[in-house]
Amino acid sequence: MRAANVHSPDTSENAWDGFRPFRALARDAGMTRLRRTALAALPFFAIAGAAAAQGQPDVAALRDAALKDDLAWDITEGLTTEVGPRLAGTEAEKRARDWAVKRLTALGFANVRVEPFDMPVWVRGEEKAEIVSPFPQPLVLAALGNSGATPANGITAEVVGFESFADLQAAPASAVKGKIVFVSHAMKATQDGSGYGPFGTARRQGPSEASRKGAAAIVIRSIGTDYHRNPHTGVQTFAEGVKPIPAAALSLPDAEQLQRILKRGQPVRMKLVLTPRNIGKRQSGNVIAEVPGSDPAAGVVLVACHLDSWDQGTGAIDDAAGCGIVTAAAKRIAEAGVPRRTIRIVWFGAEEVGLFGGLDYRAKRGGEKHAIIAESDFGADRVWKVNSQGPATAKPAIDRLVAALSPLGIVQGSTTRASGSDIGPMAADGMSTIELSQDGTRYFDYHHTPDDTLDKVDPEQLRQNVAAWTAMLAVMAHAPEELASPVRPRN
Amino acid sequence: MRAANVHSPDTSENAWDGFRPFRALARDAGMTRLRRTALAALPFFAIAGAAAAQGQPDVAALRDAALKDDLAWDITEGLTTEVGPRLAGTEAEKRARDWAVKRLTALGFANVRVEPFDMPVWVRGEEKAEIVSPFPQPLVLAALGNSGATPANGITAEVVGFESFADLQAAPASAVKGKIVFVSHAMKATQDGSGYGPFGTARRQGPSEASRKGAAAIVIRSIGTDYHRNPHTGVQTFAEGVKPIPAAALSLPDAEQLQRILKRGQPVRMKLVLTPRNIGKRQSGNVIAEVPGSDPAAGVVLVACHLDSWDQGTGAIDDAAGCGIVTAAAKRIAEAGVPRRTIRIVWFGAEEVGLFGGLDYRAKRGGEKHAIIAESDFGADRVWKVNSQGPATAKPAIDRLVAALSPLGIVQGSTTRASGSDIGPMAADGMSTIELSQDGTRYFDYHHTPDDTLDKVDPEQLRQNVAAWTAMLAVMAHAPEELASPVRPRN
Numbered sequence: 001m002r003a004a005n006v007h008s009p010d011t012s013e014n015a016w017d018g019f020r021p022f023r024a025l026a027r028d029a030g031m032t033r034l035r036r037t038a039l040a041a042l043p044f045f046a047i048a049g050a051a052a053a054q055g056q057p058d059v060a061a062l063r064d065a066a067l068k069d070d071l072a073w074d075i076t077e078g079l080t081t082e083v084g085p086r087l088a089g090t091e092a093e094k095r096a097r098d099w100a101v102k103r104l105t106a107l108g109f110a111n112v113r114v115e116p117f118d119m120p121v122w123v124r125g126e127e128k129a130e131i132v133s134p135f136p137q138p139l140v141l142a143a144l145g146n147s148g149a150t151p152a153n154g155i156t157a158e159v160v161g162f163e164s165f166a167d168l169q170a171a172p173a174s175a176v177k178g179k180i181v182f183v184s185h186a187m188k189a190t191q192d193g194s195g196y197g198p199f200g201t202a203r204r205q206g207p208s209e210a211s212r213k214g215a216a217a218i219v220i221r222s223i224g225t226d227y228h229r230n231p232h233t234g235v236q237t238f239a240e241g242v243k244p245i246p247a248a249a250l251s252l253p254d255a256e257q258l259q260r261i262l263k264r265g266q267p268v269r270m271k272l273v274l275t276p277r278n279i280g281k282r283q284s285g286n287v288i289a290e291v292p293g294s295d296p297a298a299g300v301v302l303v304a305c306h307l308d309s310w311d312q313g314t315g316a317i318d319d320a321a322g323c324g325i326v327t328a329a330a331k332r333i334a335e336a337g338v339p340r341r342t343i344r345i346v347w348f349g350a351e352e353v354g355l356f357g358g359l360d361y362r363a364k365r366g367g368e369k370h371a372i373i374a375e376s377d378f379g380a381d382r383v384w385k386v387n388s389q390g391p392a393t394a395k396p397a398i399d400r401l402v403a404a405l406s407p408l409g410i411v412q413g414s415t416t417r418a419s420g421s422d423i424g425p426m427a428a429d430g431m432s433t434i435e436l437s438q439d440g441t442r443y444f445d446y447h448h449t450p451d452d453t454l455d456k457v458d459p460e461q462l463r464q465n466v467a468a469w470t471a472m473l474a475v476m477a478h479a480p481e482e483l484a485s486p487v488r489p490r491n
Numbered sequence: 492m493r494a495a496n497v498h499s500p501d502t503s504e505n506a507w508d509g510f511r512p513f514r515a516l517a518r519d520a521g522m523t524r525l526r527r528t529a530l531a532a533l534p535f536f537a538i539a540g541a542a543a544a545q546g547q548p549d550v551a552a553l554r555d556a557a558l559k560d561d562l563a564w565d566i567t568e569g570l571t572t573e574v575g576p577r578l579a580g581t582e583a584e585k586r587a588r589d590w591a592v593k594r595l596t597a598l599g600f601a602n603v604r605v606e607p608f609d610m611p612v613w614v615r616g617e618e619k620a621e622i623v624s625p626f627p628q629p630l631v632l633a634a635l636g637n638s639g640a641t642p643a644n645g646i647t648a649e650v651v652g653f654e655s656f657a658d659l660q661a662a663p664a665s666a667v668k669g670k671i672v673f674v675s676h677a678m679k680a681t682q683d684g685s686g687y688g689p690f691g692t693a694r695r696q697g698p699s700e701a702s703r704k705g706a707a708a709i710v711i712r713s714i715g716t717d718y719h720r721n722p723h724t725g726v727q728t729f730a731e732g733v734k735p736i737p738a739a740a741l742s743l744p745d746a747e748q749l750q751r752i753l754k755r756g757q758p759v760r761m762k763l764v765l766t767p768r769n770i771g772k773r774q775s776g777n778v779i780a781e782v783p784g785s786d787p788a789a790g791v792v793l794v795a796c797h798l799d800s801w802d803q804g805t806g807a808i809d810d811a812a813g814c815g816i817v818t819a820a821a822k823r824i825a826e827a828g829v830p831r832r833t834i835r836i837v838w839f840g841a842e843e844v845g846l847f848g849g850l851d852y853r854a855k856r857g858g859e860k861h862a863i864i865a866e867s868d869f870g871a872d873r874v875w876k877v878n879s880q881g882p883a884t885a886k887p888a889i890d891r892l893v894a895a896l897s898p899l900g901i902v903q904g905s906t907t908r909a910s911g912s913d914i915g916p917m918a919a920d921g922m923s924t925i926e927l928s929q930d931g932t933r934y935f936d937y938h939h940t941p942d943d944t945l946d947k948v949d950p951e952q953l954r955q956n957v958a959a960w961t962a963m964l965a966v967m968a969h970a971p972e973e974l975a976s977p978v979r980p981r982n
Contacts, residue, residue, distance in 0.1 A: 081626065082625075083628075131575075137576060137583075230719065252946070450631060453744040454748070455718040455744050
């Protein structure tokens, strides 16, 4: 069936009415050469390219060929090995940008460039905790982004425990003043990652709330789901006018140990040494590369990931894999012929520490016509659901996409709401968005920990991602319909 | 069937010929009171006790009651929470001994005491590693026991990689001199833990071998099977006359990262900071408690575990759980009536750093008559096999034990070889030994890492262990046969 489609594209199940031949393709010397070659003698991939050159991308064939993809792995392996951790605004992130420019250029993408911006940089220092009494022992923790610092020799104070952020909110300041606040909670793994929003409040708002009530410091149970001694860091920002206090996350084994100790009912004293620093503004940047389309008026298809990582892991699932996935898919579409729409790959900088890359892009380019925006930033496990938002005119293309994704085991989710992290503000502005939702069941086992390393990436599931993204681009970059939402952010 | 046995013990499937009534029991007021009470009104446990008092321990009933045990968990939870890490020879191990004496006394055991001994103490210092070139990034490692130290500001040298200890052995000194040796290897998880012996050579002998060849330092792939950034420490001892060098283990993700970097083919330079110290001789000790038996001439049944732990985890599976298991089983036998043989519980000190507790016990008490020795020190997962060694006279008892363990899913293994760690030298001397082998499939995921914490203990599997040990003690402490081997160590 697939081979028949390649040779007789008009009979393809995945063909659609009104698909326009691309005049630009006729001018492509490579494609012209392909037509002069006996198709049967060509590798499959070149055949798919020839099919596209005849004005008919074979979505199913491109999708299935992508199930053998190695490029996403190569990018993930290369970035995590040859750069490793790459905290936003540091020299390591600069090395990552250089690596990205070199790699994207070597892959043959057009308009490869860095769009720089400045952002404030916070760096981790020493971090130690111990129970002083009644049961002396060390605890493992990691400072949260923008944590305040203790003196070099630390602070010692009594611990007051709360089972949730809501309990901390409800507590009188007198219960907290001068103490080390501890917030535990019951986040469990979910496929769609929906626990991260509500339980993440302890990290995002806990430090400000504790500071407002006069706490000496705050330690939270990591916003994570694994039982390893690898705490989950993550950004938090003290609210306007709130004094920064030391703020850190305990690993789950340590958090439960502290809970057990508190339950013994004796006063618990903790010593805390945290010496992070704000080092001022530094340069970060977005790395951009393109597959030029034949119809500039059709708007760009933006496919995104982020290049920076937290400082303790090598950022394999967060988010080297995302960069591998979107880039491998774009490369496949480029090799299959010139798409109608320009595909713009953006490896955002400084996502982890406050979406600085996404916001910079939105400020500079949010006014350009974007047909579709999409981002891969939820690990490397398989895509299981597709959400979308866009105008009614995009519906036929969405329907074709849903059909093309079904053989990969992907179900349709929302048709009115899709988002992402760096692209989140633009999605909230109303831009047409596709969200290829990855299985997040084990994502929060590794997220923002030293454990985010290459071995957590399953090559087979990574390939399924590339297949899904390839199908998405094959449909959306070529779709004859108007995909762009009339609502666009002002810049 | 079981109830019938209780009321008519002579018909029990588990009864055996020649079983002697215990005259001592007649003097036990509690037992006498029990006989005057309507058995049907008593809780099951008291009934089992009454059965034993009538000279007939119901092995199956005791075993099955132990499947509801909570004591092993309480001991494991208590020791890991209220003491936490307890490195041999430190103040923490002293607190652990105090905790043990208090707990064993409260449980009603007899002759609770500490037998102290001195041993040399090595303590961890700072430990950091980073690739300096070609791809700068930190690596996570942990010093091995008795590691030498670098200067405070570290050393930087080129890395030379070997895939196995044998490859290091085969290498000329010229390939190693002045370099940081790296040994990777392919240890995989096994149910019986049999990979630990051969692959552990890299840790036990690698440092001496590297030092002999003039290496500046050695880092090995952790002797472990998990992909978390928690390196596996463990003891090694430099051979006589060999200069101590810095020696550490990389976590598996870090070891594979280093392998990938080395495979790029450029010279790899590593900076290493390791500042452990030898602090001289300190006191450790074995904690001993007993269930006195009625027949001193029958020899003691020794059930053992170790109290010390490595310094980074809380020693839950290694070996608080072992202490919980053997103690809970002994308590159940004590509650069921006075056994023929004295059951001696030993929580050994200073096992991790060189079996000092076991060797001290052997020197002091190895000349006493031991009917059977057994040790629980391989985690908290279920017992799946029973190995034994002993004289022909013990065979009927072994056969009854095998039959009693079968309903727990336990198979018979060797009948000529059984061992343990602290009891290993005495087993090698030829003492009669029972080895209740635990499933080690995931043991080396946590062994000797910060990840050895309470959450790794599965309460249901822990209870199965207690049931197996209870059955073992019910058979062996009461067995009428001669169990002791004529071979005994000299002391």
